[in-house]
Each structure stands twice: as structure tokens, then as C-alpha cells.
Amino acid sequence: LGWSVFLREEIDSTNAEALRLLQCPTSLPFIVVAESQTAGRGRRGRRWASPPVRNLYCSFALRVEAGGRHLSGMSLAVGLAVVDTLRSLGVPGVGLKWPNDVYVDGKKVAGILLELTGDPADQCHVVIGIGINVNMTFSVDEIDQPWTSLRSVLGALVDRNELLLRLAMSLSGYLERHISEGFSALRAEWEAVNVWQGLMCRLSAGSQEVLGRVLGVDDHGALRLDVDGCIYVFSGGELSLRLD
Numbered sequence: 001l002g003w004s005v006f007l008r009e010e011i012d013s014t015n016a017e018a019l020r021l022l023q024c025p026t027s028l029p030f031i032v033v034a035e036s037q038t039a040g041r042g043r044r045g046r047r048w049a050s051p052p053v054r055n056l057y058c059s060f061a062l063r064v065e066a067g068g069r070h071l072s073g074m075s076l077a078v079g080l081a082v083v084d085t086l087r088s089l090g091v092p093g094v095g096l097k098w099p100n101d102v103y104v105d106g107k108k109v110a111g112i113l114l115e116l117t118g119d120p121a122d123q124c125h126v127v128i129g130i131g132i133n134v135n136m137t138f139s140v141d142e143i144d145q146p147w148t149s150l151r152s153v154l155g156a157l158v159d160r161n162e163l164l165l166r167l168a169m170s171l172s173g174y175l176e177r178h179i180s181e182g183f184s185a186l187r188a189e190w191e192a193v194n195v196w197q198g199l200m201c202r203l204s205a206g207s208q209e210v211l212g213r214v215l216g217v218d219d220h221g222a223l224r225l226d227v228d229g230c231i232y233v234f235s236g237g238e239l240s241l242r243l244d
């Protein structure tokens with residue numbers, strides 16, 4: 001995919017900017033990259049800490065075919081592209097937490113947020129937001145869970161141009177494969193990097209909670225849990241998984 005790139009110094013959110021750009025005639029696909037975000041967003045209205053410390057905050061916008069069938073499992077395919085990119089830079093111990101948080105040794109290093117515009121049953125666009133802690137090393141009050149950065153793990157400054165280039169190439173490859181073959185072709189690869197594969201976890205949706213052993217994912221990227229000997233399948237953006 002030949003991506004056009006829009007660079008921004010400071011922006012509210014690269015996802016928000018990509019969604020705004022999609023309202024105007026813009027050549028697709030494109031990437032929005034920013035040095036900092038004043039309202040970086042995570043899943044379910046959470047915030048993504050985005051100080052100007054040479055991290056990577058970027059959003060990839062592309063058209064999705066009518067029918068929206070390519071959307072199922074797409075965020076997990078994006079997770080695989082991030083894992084592949086970090087591994088190619090020599091980052092050890094990279095894994096994914098369902099649906100798509102990126103961890104290194106139990107600490108969050110990157111986050112992924114997909115947003116859709118248009119009607120999935122018809123012509124629509126997807127914005128794939130990716131935030132990677134690249135050169136951030138000081139403590140950040142806003143982050144209320146263990147986190148790390150590539151610089152902390154590798155002990156060296158990471159070149160963001162190279163990182164973005166590798167990410168765009170890997171993402172193009174995984175998206176093309178996902179679109180042509182479906183998520184089922186990536187399922188085994190996803191399970192191989194699943195940080196909690198085989199472990200007892202709690203899955204919550206609001207105040208409701210279920211305890212089960214993580215079996216993996218199905219052909220659409222939904223989570224498979226063994227709950228007291230029965231296999232249940234869960235999908236949807238409101239779900240949150242925690243180790244028991």
C-alpha cells in the first residue's frame with residue numbers, strides 16, 4: 001500500500017485528525033503522525049498519555065470493502081504487525097493481550113485503537129491508531145498500570161523514522177493477508193504471542209464478570225474461554241481481560 005503521510009506537531013488525537021481528513025477529498029490510504037497529543041484516546045473513553053518525548057503516535061486510514069466482513073479480527077491482525085515490527089528491531093519478549101494491547105515482559109508498551117466511519121454494511125473507512133512508547137522513560141502520572149518503552153527495553157534511542165517505516169510495511173503485509181485470507185490464516189500466529197494463553201483470567205463487561213481459562217481465539221478473533229468445562233466465545237469492544 002502506498003501511504004501518504006501528514007505530519008503534525010501537536011494535535012488533539014491523530015485518530016480524530018484522520019477522521020476529520022476523511023471528511024475532505026484526501027488521497028487514500030494515508031497516515032497521520034504527531035509529536036504529541038493533547039487528547040490521545042484509548043479504548044472505552046480512556047486516555048492515552050502522549051507527551052512530546054519522541055514517542056510514536058500515528059493513525060493509518062484506509063477504505064474497507066462494502067460488507068465490512070474484513071473488519072472481524074482486523075484489530076488482532078494489527079497487533080501482529082506491531083509485534084512483528086518490534087521484534088524486527090530486536091525487542092525481546094513481545095506479546096499481545098486480547099484484544100490488542102502490546103506488552104513486553106508484563107508491561108504495556110503500545111496500544112491500538114480502531115475507529116470506523118461510514119456504514120460497515122456499505123462503503124466505510126477504518127482509522128487504525130497506534131501509540132508506541134519509544135523514547136519515554138520518566139514516570140507519567142496518567143498511566144495507572146505497569147508500562148515500559150523501547151528505549152528502556154533496548155537501552156538505546158530508537159529511530160522513529162525507521163520504526164514508522166517498518167510499521168507501515170508490516171501493517172500493509174498483515175492487512176493484505178487479513179483481507180485476502182481472513183483472520184483464520186493468522187489465528188495460530190496470534191495464539192503463539194498471546195501473553196495469557198492457557199491461564200486463568202477474569203473477563204468483565206461493566207459489573208458482569210466471568211472466570212475462565214484462556215483457550216485462544218476463534219476464526220474471527222473472538223476470545224475463547226473454558227468456563228467450568230464449557231467453551232464460551234466472547235467478542236465486542238466493551239470487554240476487558242485481567243489475570244486471575
Ligand code: ATP
Nearest residue numbers: 042043046047048049108133143144145147240241
Ligand atoms: P482493557 O482495554 O483490556 O481494559 P487497558 O486497561 O490497558 O486494557 P485500554 O483502554 O486498552 O485499557 O488502554 C488505556 C489504558 O492504558 C489507560 O487507562 C492507562 O492505564 C494505559 N495507558 C495510557 N497511556 C499509556 C501509555 N502511553 N503507555 C502505556 N499505557 C498507557
Ligand code: BTN
Nearest residue numbers: 013040041042043111112129131
Ligand atoms: C489502548 O490501549 O486503549 C489504545 C491506545 C491507542 C493510542 C493511539 S496513539 C495514536 C492514536 N491516536 C489516539 O488518540 N489514539 C491512538
